Amino acid sequence: MALTRERILETALSLLSDYGLGDLSMRRLATELGVAPGALYYHVRNKQELLTRLAGRMLGPAPAVSRNDPGDSPHTQGISEREVTETVVEQARAAREAVLRYQDGADVIGIALAADQESVSSFVAMRETFERGSISPTHADWAARTVLHTVLGFVSTEHNRLRLEASSAPAEDSGARDIQDARACEFGVRAVIRGVLDEASEQ
Template sequence: MALTREQVVETAVDLLRRYGLGDLSMRRLARELGVAPGAIYWHVDSKQELIVEVAAVLWEQVPAPSLHLPAGEAVVGYTRALRAALVTVPDGADVVALAHAVDPLAVPALNALYGAVARLVPVASDGAAVVELIVHHLLGSVAAAQTRRQAGLVGRCGEGCTCDALFDAGLGVILAGVQAGSAAAWTPATT
């Protein structure tokens, strides 16, 4: 059977879930697929392109933000669902961070987040800043939770606080700031 792009991406996702990003090399992927490393490049141009595809797959099962909820609730619900889908994947935050850096709009879930935030913040530049802040909060939260898990500190993020509660509190601060005023209303001083 001929190798397909879908097989390459699915196998990369499987390697990531089993071993983490450190073992997701093109050679390892080729070995898993039983092909020469060069065969992978018929289906993806680079490892960066593969990582973008893997990031999209990690979030493809997350339902789109609800248009029937108030905008803030839709953003919160969707962001929580994105976090839940990523927190169990070793190095998942790193994969999405790389994909986001390579091409912020290549991951459909991030496009959906932009759409949900646009309902909340109509000004395009402010919306982009809010999405960036939410993405950084989301990825930082996932990375911190995974680091705690590796250190044997599962679930606790401080005195009497769960990681989920801390994430929700941070998201609440972001959205409270959005509701209080425009991101453009404050500009940091330059030095």
């Protein structure tokens, strides 16, 4: 089978899901694909680019705020604080669900955010939503980063708990705790959004 970027990313996601970021080296990836390590660099320049592209695959397209006129710029139509809140909450929920599927997924998104935040669809969508709420571009950028880091923090904690449970007896009611984790994350996200909107109104 020919080596393609698509095949590299699919295999890397599989390794990440099964073994975590610590075992996702370029050499391990090449071995899994049955190629020499140097062959990978025709398709991805380095591990940083690999992780950035993986972040895009993990997150996929983020939910976007609706527009009355598809031809309008994202920033020409204002939306209410309630619309900002509910849209960002939905975007945060989608990001959490996507990242939870992969071991160390929060770390991968964090690296991508540091390397090239424009490649992180959830961040871009959240920033656009805040800007549509009449928040300045600078504050919208900070707000989107804060919300996304809040989500990643919750996901990281959930992954750590799952690792601990893997070496002990299964939790008696893991389903109920998963629901509580989701609610806790949403509570934190709403608190951040409320603070952002309050701060913006005082500027």
